[in-house]
Amino acid sequence: MSVPTCQVAVLGAGIVGAACARALAQADFQVVIIDPNPIGSGATAAGMGHILLIDDSPAQFALTQNSRQQWNDLAPELPDDCEFVKCGTLWLAADEDELDEVRRKEERFRAAGVAAEVLDTRQLAAAEPNLRAGLLGAFFIPDDRVIYPPCAARWMIEEAQRHGTQLRTGVSAIEVTGKEVRLSDGSRISVEFTVHATGCGTAKMLPGVPIRPRKGHLIITDRYPGFVRHALLELGYIKKAHGTDTDSVSCVVHPRRTGQVLVGSSRQFDAESKDVDPRMLARVVARATEFLPGLTRLSGIRAWTGFRAATPDGLPLIGPYPELPGLYLATGHEGHGITTSLGTAELIVDHLTGRTPRLPLEPYLPARFSGVPAHA
Amino acid sequence: MPETIRIKVNGVAVDVPEHTNVAAAVTRAGHVHFRRSVTGQPRGPLCGMGICFECRVTIDGQPHRRSCQVLCRPGMEIQTDDA
Ligand SMILES: Cc1cc2nc3c(=O)[nH]c(=O)nc-3n(C[C@H](O)[C@H](O)[C@H](O)COP(=O)(O)OP(=O)(O)OC[C@H]3O[C@@H](n4cnc5c(N)ncnc54)[C@H](O)[C@@H]3O)c2cc1C
Ligand code: FES
Numbered sequence: 001m002s003v004p005t006c007q008v009a010v011l012g013a014g015i016v017g018a019a020c021a022r023a024l025a026q027a028d029f030q031v032v033i034i035d036p037n038p039i040g041s042g043a044t045a046a047g048m049g050h051i052l053l054i055d056d057s058p059a060q061f062a063l064t065q066n067s068r069q070q071w072n073d074l075a076p077e078l079p080d081d082c083e084f085v086k087c088g089t090l091w092l093a094a095d096e097d098e099l100d101e102v103r104r105k106e107e108r109f110r111a112a113g114v115a116a117e118v119l120d121t122r123q124l125a126a127a128e129p130n131l132r133a134g135l136l137g138a139f140f141i142p143d144d145r146v147i148y149p150p151c152a153a154r155w156m157i158e159e160a161q162r163h164g165t166q167l168r169t170g171v172s173a174i175e176v177t178g179k180e181v182r183l184s185d186g187s188r189i190s191v192e193f194t195v196h197a198t199g200c201g202t203a204k205m206l207p208g209v210p211i212r213p214r215k216g217h218l219i220i221t222d223r224y225p226g227f228v229r230h231a232l233l234e235l236g237y238i239k240k241a242h243g244t245d246t247d248s249v250s251c252v253v254h255p256r257r258t259g260q261v262l263v264g265s266s267r268q269f270d271a272e273s274k275d276v277d278p279r280m281l282a283r284v285v286a287r288a289t290e291f292l293p294g295l296t297r298l299s300g301i302r303a304w305t306g307f308r309a310a311t312p313d314g315l316p317l318i319g320p321y322p323e324l325p326g327l328y329l330a331t332g333h334e335g336h337g338i339t340t341s342l343g344t345a346e347l348i349v350d351h352l353t354g355r356t357p358r359l360p361l362e363p364y365l366p367a368r369f370s371g372v373p374a375h376a
Numbered sequence: 377m378p379e380t381i382r383i384k385v386n387g388v389a390v391d392v393p394e395h396t397n398v399a400a401a402v403t404r405a406g407h408v409h410f411r412r413s414v415t416g417q418p419r420g421p422l423c424g425m426g427i428c429f430e431c432r433v434t435i436d437g438q439p440h441r442r443s444c445q446v447l448c449r450p451g452m453e454i455q456t457d458d459a
Contacts, residue, residue: 222439222440223439223440224439224440258414297438298440299440
């Protein structure tokens, strides 16, 4: 039996797999992208779609800066249904500790030469009239945006297809053995490289890869144009995003181009069911309402959950899986994978071509974890 | 005899009996189309019991209120989407 050949199999057609397929196809690889489900229907459909800079570690800051630049360069090309809006981010400071964090952010951004601004109480109230009175200030990042992720994933795959990529949905990869990928319909594809962009699915196929699903709840309102104007995050968010195993909620509120208000979010490990938990959703809304009292007057029309693929250090796993030559990981993006999909794709092309990388490769290598076999 | 109260629909004064709901008042003011759907189609009350959300109007500046579920109060200002 003849086995069809493709240079690279990308497993998973979420935003990360889509970005990898596009970048690889543009670098003249012959690509097949495989997913049992429709494009972008995993975490990519559930996420909030904030394209933002995260400066909690030098590696995350570098990856998000690279990625955001790529997103902003794509702005003129993205189709209208991606709803790409340059709303900027406001990190909200509610107490003196958080105001200190605003100052530390200001230093880090200045050192990196990235545009940002500190707003005082009065400037913040003018920027967002629906915020409660008495917030101490905010850190404003003008070039952050929001996007509708599943449409962006679909567009990237269309771009990849224009460069010859084959899309195979309705089948999953069940085994990757060196130079071959075995699919659920019994067929096999012979490959030189495989890129695992399976998000929370990675740990199921590759035990030992340290990824834990972390559930989040979101709710979206009817259309109230102008209710918020920027993507709003409380400064406590990063502490909670990294924090411990305990359940947490933080205020994250986005304006959508439709005038809808997207409200999040929670973080929960070990929550297996996809169902909306009304108590957790109530906590999410209560937290957001502490910042935006007028939220209680808006009607929510839909609530849902999604799972983030969390790693122990909050950084994604990008690079070779040491035990199996030819297998690469592009997974574990926790709550930032919409943003970092583009930087991830660039790193994957760096690995596969051996060209000189713009980003450091080391901080994202899967081999940094002892659970992953360490030798190359 | 119920008392009459005065409200405004799209800026025009309308007198309605006390305990009239907003949907009835807007209809009495001569409007069939209460709002426009996302794609611009005209919409109006359907279920009359708070389920279908087709009867939404802006009441005293607050958008997306279900008119069939709200009673008129003196001085209330109601806007339909075509106002
Ligand atoms: C509540 C919430 C809010 C978020 N907000 C943001 C935000 O504001 N900004 C941001 O940047 N990120 C955000 N994220 C994170 C972001 O959504 C994810 O990091 C991102 O979608 C991950 O994309 P992915 O392609 O890795 O995973 P997914 O979208 O989950 O895609 C993985 C795909 O792999 C497929 N798959 C699984 N197993 C196999 C197999 N064996 N063979 C083939 N295919 C397989 C699945 O079907 C799936 O389609 C948020 C996430 C959540 C849950
Ligand atoms: S008419 Fe159906 S909700 Fe008012």
